[in-house]
Every structure is written in C-alpha cells, then in structure tokens.
Amino acid sequence: MSVPLRLLTVAVIVGAAATSFAYAGGWLTPHALTPARIANRFEQVNGVHPGFRRNHAKGVDVSGYFESTGQGAALSRASVFRPGRVPVLGRFSLGGGQPFAVDAEHTPRGLGVRFALRDGEEWRTAMLGLPVFPVSTPEAFYDQLLAMAPDPATGQPDPARVSAFLARHPESARALQVISSQPMSSGFDNSSYHSLNAFRFIDAAGTVSWVRWSLVPVPPPVSISATAPGATSNNFLFDALIASVQARPPQWRLVVTVAQPGDPTNDATIPWPADRRTLEAGTLTFDRIESDDTSPARDINFDPLILPNGMAPSDDPLLSARSAVYSQSFTRREGEPRIPSAVSPGEAAR
C-alpha cells in the first residue's frame, strides 16, 4: 500500500467516526423533529419571554402534603403509596406560553406536583384539567401548536388552519369532542387533573399494571355555568385559587384507574371506559400558596418521567417527548434573567 493510500485509510476511519457522531447528534438531518425545534415553535407562537416556562408560563405555586391510604401499594411498590404522609410541592398554571395572559375559563389548566418520598426518591407529575390530550404524537403536537396559534389580525386561531389540522388528525377531532362534551369547572380548586398518558405501576412482586391517574377535588366540581365568576381581574382564576387556599386548604383525592387488556396505553387522545377499576391512593392537601418569584417550584421541572421505583413509563410516545421538551424549556429559562410573575398571592390578599 502506497503512502497516499495509507493516509487515505486513516482519513476515512477518522472521518467515519466524526460523521457518525454528527449523524447521532442530528446535524445531518436538520429537518428531523427535535426537542429544540418544539421549544422553538413555542417561542415562534408566543414570543420569547425570558425566564418563563415555554408552556404553562403563567402560574402560582403551592405546597402541602399527600396522605396515602396505603391502597396504592396493591399496584405499585413506590414508597409514596405506603401509609403515611409525604411533603408535596405543586404549581397551578394555565396552558400557553404567555406569562401575562388574561385568565380565561376555557384555557386548559395544569397542575404539576412533586412528591418528595422519604428515601430521597421523587415522583413528579404534570397533569391537565382535560379528560384526554388533544394529540397522540409529538409530531401532531408540533403541528397543532402552529395550527391553533392565534392569528395576529383577529387574536383567534385561523378556522381554516384549524380544520385542516383536524382533517389531518381525526384522532384530535375526536379528542376535542370528548373535551368539549365535559363541563369545565369554575376554577382551579374544583377542577380535576389527569395524568392523560398511561404509566406502568409495578408492585412488590413485580406484577405490572397499566394505569392512568387523576386528582379529583374534594368536594366534587361545580360546573362553570352554575357559578360563573365575574371576570373582573386579569388573574381572576388565580385570585380565586389564592383565596381558596387561604380560606380552607383545598384537597384532591388521588384516583388510580387500572386498564384492562385492550385499553389503549399509547394514545392519550382516547379515554378509557368509565367502568374500569379505580383505587383511592390518598389525599393531596395544599395549605400554602406562593408566587413563582419566591417558591422553589419555579425552578422545578415537572418532568412526567421523574418516577420513583415502582412506576415506569408506558409505550405512549408523548411521554419521552414531553420529558425531552420540558428539559429544553427548563434549560433555556434557568439561564435567563427574570422579571416578576403576573400572579402574586401577597398582592392578591390585599
């Protein structure tokens, strides 16, 4: 082998190593959907609001405790389900990337919760006040963000784009029907919150159950039409929550629903039949409410895949994608300068 040929051999090997690294990092496939591109689309639709979450930007933080009934241990060996109490940190939010949006009854409401387990493990969950999720894949989510973005001229989503999206995604059209068929609660404190995605619970013997969970308010929700609040403040939903926590710590029951064979575990747009077995895992109480400006919850990434031993992801493709995009949003906002949040319990109490 001549010297030039030998040099070429070295160049080919080193070049192949470099190229495979570039390929693995996605640099050779710039059109593939990545966490960064989804975070960019949030910024495209909402503008960049430094220091705020790219989605669920407007929120208020709570803390309290979870009192386990011990019943959850039948499904999962996670220590959070042993009888007893664990401290929790939470964040109520409105969907969308506008940190100063005006509260609206029909904006999806979110609740992120972090359970601090006794042994240093954590369970984090990010739930929505919707019975099902409007999309089933990360690609559809990316598509929906743009399709449902308000038209700058009207302030409303462009109906033509919305119907084109729903035509492309019949599963989303069906999900929106499920969502609109259920009455919206009047506030954060009487709303149910749902895991939407399925998860696996693993018990002490290693038996796997496929589950979804919900936080159901105590007492049961009152329909929005029954007690429509006079929407006088930009923060009327948050103000009502603050008043509620300060008057009487609101509580939710953690209800775990167990799938039967054949129930979809990889599609968050489809509800499970109403007769599925449920289990009362415990009661969540929030007795303290605080602004994003002072609460540690502001710097918590409510990544739905931070799970304790005894819980694991399902085959739902949204879960890994949520984890990836939440991380992207978290990394961006943690490095940015901050301005005060729109919601401050101190001011609301005046």
Next chain:
Amino acid sequence: MSPATKSARFALRSRLLHWLMAAMLLAMLFIGVAMVASLGDYHRLVALHRPLGIALLILAIVRLINRRFSTLPPFPSTMASWERMVATASERLLYALMLALPLVGWAMLSAGHYPIVLFGPVHLPPILPPWPMLYAVLRRTHTILAHLLFLTFLAHLSAVLFHTIVMRDHLLDRMAIWPVRAYRKPPGLLGEDV
C-alpha cells in the same frame, strides 16, 4: 531498535482499563449527543446516560490511581520530541475530561433540582444546592466538554492510526490486548513498504 518485548507494552491492567473505558466513553458520547436531539428515545437514553456516567467516573478514578502505580513503556523512537509533548498533554487532557464530565453532569443535575437516579431506587445525593443560573452554566459546560472530549478522541485516534497505518511503527501494539507479532525492523519514516 529493540524488538517488541513485554516491557514495550502497557501493563495488562492498564490495557484492559484503556479498552473498557474507550468502549464505554465512545458509547457515552454517542448516547449523550443523540439524546439531546431525540424525542422518542430521549428517556431511554437519559436513563442509560446517568448510571454509565457514574460508572465512568469510578473507572476514571481507578485509572488515575493505576496510572500512578504503573511503569509506562518508553515512547517509541519514531515519535519526535514535539509528538511526545503533544501526546503527554493530550493524555492529561483526556484524564481531566474523563473526571470533569461526570462531575459536571452530577453537579448540573444537583443545581437543577433533579433527583440523581441511577437505577431502581438507587440514587445519588446532590453535590450542589439548587441554583438555577449555575445549572444553566453547568449544562452548557457539559456539552462543551463533551465536544472537546470527542475532538480529543479524534486527535488521539488520528495520531495512533497515522503511526500504525502510515508509519507502520506498531505503536498500537503497546496497547494491544490481542496477540501481536514481534516488531523486527523499523521502516523508514514514511518509508516504502516493509
């Protein structure tokens, strides 16, 4: 020029450590760069990245201790003095990066208020308090150091291949864990085929 003898090689445990860590580090660099661009595999890759990173941290410490108590084979005569200096500097850089990357990762997760889960219920304590701005800095540092480590690996690979394939001085034999033929006659620098 002496033939390849036992003393021309690194100690067996050094060679084993080298190849074990080489495989794990390369896997780690590919997992890391793929995971940040991935949606569907993100979780699986992150779940692998953390315990592998801690395993590499432990191995890097073992290797550093091993390095202190090992006698190294001399540089081959085909390496010029500037090459020896570059080789020594890049070895130090590799050791520094092998230690720094997992530590920065661990510190970054601590500052980011994340639990540091290895597997099942096994997790590590935080090594920093929650600290948003520091999290952002460490997160960026982690990426920069990883890219630097991959570039250093490419340089190391290029140098060894250049010596082994172009100069044919059997440099790679020093680290071989496979049987090698005795090295009899050094070819001239960039010389004709032997």
